[in-house]
Amino acid sequence: MIDLNINITINSVLYTKDPDSSDLGRNIITYSIELINEIGFEKFTFKKLSQKINSPESSVYRYFNNKHMLLIYLTSWYWSWTVYKIALATLNIKSSEEKLKNAIDILTKPILIDNSFSYVNEVLLNKIIITESVKAYHSIDVDIENKKGYFESYKDVINRVSTLILEVNPTFEYPHMLITTVIEGAQQQHYYSEHLPSLTDTKKNKDSISNFYNKLIFKLIS
Amino acid sequence: MIDLNINITINSVLYTKDPDSSDLGRNIITYSIELINEIGFEKFTFKKLSQKINSPESSVYRYFNNKHMLLIYLTSWYWSWTVYKIALATLNIKSSEEKLKNAIDILTKPILIDNSFSYVNEVLLNKIIITESVKAYHSIDVDIENKKGYFESYKDVINRVSTLILEVNPTFEYPHMLITTVIEGAQQQHYYSEHLPSLTDTKKNKDSISNFYNKLIFKLIS
């Protein structure tokens, strides 16, 4: 991946103080990703995080009002990063089919570390997205939070890829449904292949998940 | 639906004392479904439940060791009930395509109340499955729990429908992947159509979700 001098910009409604504005803030991001992976989001607390980073709990609160907001931030970061990867992968490509294919690959293949963003371990973050992100928008306050714009970056991914689908087949009726099905399906399959293999069919081939969803999309929209 | 004198049988590893064996137990099921819908699983506690049913907290503990086990029980009940509905809907049907189509309809159409099981409100339970069931198997202990058989009834659904897929197309490589994608995709779409409509395409037609997944399956396996 090209090393560009860039930052993922996150909507300021998603934090109290920008974590990318200080060492402590970046530590919060780095080690919350680690800690959520270790113990799960349910048992994750700001107290445990603050012990891990040797800062007082109250300092964490200067960045995020509560752990739910931190999770929203992490998912937003992840989807903004995905948007950026899709943008790079479709740049200067003429064929609509190829652009779509490249986007699908990004959404369905295993995640690799991206050294452009030193304080985020994208592989671990992806595991959190798979395991915990449903909790981010399956909250009882989803409607309020949606209005506040908490899910914009995910919507952005969906809309961009929907547009690519419509470029290939302008009369296809269900682009959003298709693309959310693929994204979330692929994430589940990666989880199943690791934890509940009888729910999937990935034993033989590492690329079977990506292959499956590519076939699914192109068969459906052709 | 035919009124059969039947019960959903749940594996005894999923409870300490069978909730279907007493009024208190059935109350626990009925009102936990209500309460989880009201306040979300995160904020649901045995204390609040016990206040709602006017029984001591300690009595609830006789049935389930903790709220996670209760959620596992509820999801198991839901998928066992789904197995039963699929069994009924495919009984005495010769055509493999029709059997599959009937199963898909059950998995993708909106849930209706089933009066055969008086103490379970299936419509509310389905909302819990959509919103909270990921939390049931996205726990840090998933591998242990899988070994204990906590997810057998979901696997049962997947295996039965996979078999139907293979009846239609014996060479199809990814029956499990396809069916988990469809089941979970359909549930998400129902959730999105209510809470995050910009992530789906359901405005015009109530049956669009079911139509979409039917097309998807038959296009893919034909």
Place this chain on the structure above:
Amino acid sequence: MIDLNINITINSVLYTKDPDSSDLGRNIITYSIELINEIGFEKFTFKKLSQKINSPESSVYRYFNNKHMLLIYLTSWYWSWTVYKIALATLNIKSSEEKLKNAIDILTKPILIDNSFSYVNEVLLNKIIITESVKAYHSIDVDIENKKGYFESYKDVINRVSTLILEVNPTFEYPHMLITTVIEGAQQQHYYSEHLPSLTDTKKNKDSISNFYNKLIFKLIS
């Protein structure tokens, strides 16, 4: 004072669990009165109380939801006890003037220990009433709390003495205003005579407060 086998009954909306129903509950009352006197209501916390009585904080919460409710309870107890003292002091007395005078004495003279209620130190409790009771009903939620009946026992005192005033002078227009002025004035004067003597005129004579308010009442209603 006659030793009667009685209890002050407190409306059950004022507690979560009746403190008069257990040793722990009675300890909470006894020692909260002590502790509030020592450090003031502002700095009083359930944690400090629980340390004083060697019980866990959470046990205190079984009796009162928060310290505000405890203060409401204490003031209610105090005014119910006052109603009881007035009832005793006016029993079997024919003269309206004498009944009123006896009631006024109870409301304006210094408080004496009443051994009928072993776990309440009435002298200390009275100091709390003088110093802190305004905080009980000068809360931002006074209107809601009034509807819930938090102040009924104080209203009871006022109404009973108002009735006595009207017995003496049935045409007097301001019985409630007069009696609240006297009760709260007398309490303030006792406080001032101890802490801010330049705001009162009590140097010479211990009974001057009671004398003053007796004169005030009878001059005004005659």
Place this chain on the structure above:
Amino acid sequence: MIDLNINITINSVLYTKDPDSSDLGRNIITYSIELINEIGFEKFTFKKLSQKINSPESSVYRYFNNKHMLLIYLTSWYWSWTVYKIALATLNIKSSEEKLKNAIDILTKPILIDNSFSYVNEVLLNKIIITESVKAYHSIDVDIENKKGYFESYKDVINRVSTLILEVNPTFEYPHMLITTVIEGAQQQHYYSEHLPSLTDTKKNKDSISNFYNKLIFKLIS
């Protein structure tokens, strides 16, 4: 009221830096009055105030060491303002009775906005005095604070009006007791008429509070 080019002067022990010496200081006064009215003194914090006035918390600390000192300042301001109003209202009047009557009116009638002091909303401040001022001198440190002179302006009011009482009746024994009873009684009655009407008798007539206390005083000292 005559527009005089004047300021209420507050004893410098009541602040760390004079709030009337800067825009920020005057903002602290203006918006603390608003905020205490909105959320009550208990929940009022310098943090919330600093957010309201868009200044850092630490800047507020330059003016007042803590919120208790701010409350002392506000009550002092209020009573100094009252002294000033009484002075104006008794200027050039010969009759002692009339001077006393005018002073009583000021102390018992509803407060009106005084445009001479632009950054203080006297109506809101009076509500704070009614609701919260008891907390100012009912602190555990009252004796120390009294020695430091925190309550001088209230004492000033009491002494001036006591002098007026003694002008009318030089042999009256309880001028301080009478005047504190009237001032605090009247404030309570205004509170009760708004929040706990069953404790007062103000339904018919807006001026009944002032009438009552005028009658009370003149009947008692004549």
Place this chain on the structure above:
DNA sequence: CATGAATGAGGCTTCATTCAT
């Protein structure tokens, strides 16, 4: 077997204050 009381531990959050710039 069912109950109700009791509790230790910890979650979440705010406070009042200090410090370095």
Place this chain on the structure above:
DNA sequence: GATGAATGAAGCCTCATTCAT
């Protein structure tokens, strides 16, 4: 002198669980 960041301590409350009856 004003600011803004940082923080230790504590407040308030709930949780999940155990125990004695």
